[in-house]
Amino acid sequence: MSAIARTLLGILTVLCCSSPALANDLCVESGLASISPRKDCHTIDVKLVDGDSEYVVKMAQAFKEMKRDMDVIYGVNHFALRAPDGEVFYLGEFKPWVTSLFWLIWSRPDTLAMTRIYSATASTRGDEIFEKVLLKQGSRFCTLYRMKKPFLGEVKDCSGDYSAHIHNFLHNVHILPDVIPPSQAWLEACKAFLDGSAQFCGENYVNHSATIVRRTSDDKLNYVVELSNYFDDTKTTRKNRPNYLVYVIDPENRTIRFVSANEKNSGHKQLVEIGQ
Structure with a gap:
């Protein structure tokens, strides 16, 4: 076999082997790999609740741009999701996932009432008190905070608007009877x-x-x-x-x-x- 033939065969082998990988790459399929200037797209496993069913799905995240809010400059990530049936959803900024409702759950008098300044959880994510999952409602995706026992209840965020939640915080968060809050x-x-x-x-x-x-x-x-x-x-x-x-x-x-x-x-x- 000539050197040219061997080279062409090698190229074809690489293309044949890499194409399925690319096709199965959520970063590539969703377009996040091409729009991220830092090329830092990565995927994580998250739980997705859809009706009475619950799945573990892949969610991709990548840096998109820097934005300014008043005097604060911050980085913006974009997200994508592969549904259980294989369909890929481009979620954009997906503010419900980025916005944290931890402090509202932790401190409000009608939730866990931890208003003292020196009180905290072991992490600011709230992993000790709730599980953060995705919720699919029709064509819309939301974030669901599901309390871990002995805490009960859940909080849904479909807008990512923290100020709106402050004024109208809908929840059923409480703790089991006879458990010290x-x-x-x-x-x-x-x-x-x-x-x-x-x-x-x-x-x-x-x-x-x-x-x-x-x-x-x-x-x-x-x-x-x-x-x-x-x-x-x-x-x-x-x-x-x-x-x-x-x-x-x-x-x-x-x-x-x-x-x-x-x-x-x-x-x-x-x-x-x-x-x-």
């Missing part, structure tokens, strides 16, 4: 420290410092609570400077475990790692 975890820890009394909780004697909601490796929910305590060892005399008490609470079994007393308050990372 995160907003009350610090009070339960305080009562455990004061032998069942809540008389001096939150009155500049034993105050709330932090509450961390987290999942253990087996997906069990617990709270890590830190209190600032101004009592001395007798629990009768107030000191000028506090020490910090750390507890781990199992909200479903309603058990409270003392972990440590420290001269300085712990950081977020330290509290997340306690007991893991």
Whole structure:
């Protein structure tokens, strides 16, 4: 075989082998691979709810452009989706997926009521309290926040308009009966420290410092609570400077475990790692 023939055969082999791969590449099929100036398109697996059915599908994401909002410049990604039947949907900016409703779910008095500034989850994504999935309604795609037990309910976002959600936040978020809600975890820890009394909780004697909601490796929910305590060892005399008490609470079994007393308050990372 001549050198030219071998070269042509090699080219044909590459084309034959690569064409199916390209055809199955969601980044290429959706056009994201060609419109992204950074050529950074990648795919992830996401859950899709369509009626009574649930699937795991591929969603592609790629940087598209920079935009300005007042004095803020930010990057904009575009998205695409391959449906279970193989159809590809170009979703554009898909703001419902980009906009985060975490803070509304976490802090509003009619949801989880975690309004204290030093309260948080182990991640700002909210993985500890909800699962974020896609929802198909006819030809429209939305984002669905499904609460994880012992939290119940869901929140739907089809617009990605955060301001609109602030004024009209539709949800049915709550927690199972007889489970300690995160907003009350610090009070339960305080009562455990004061032998069942809540008389001096939150009155500049034993105050709330932090509450961390987290999942253990087996997906069990617990709270890590830190209190600032101004009592001395007798629990009768107030000191000028506090020490910090750390507890781990199992909200479903309603058990409270003392972990440590420290001269300085712990950081977020330290509290997340306690007991893991």
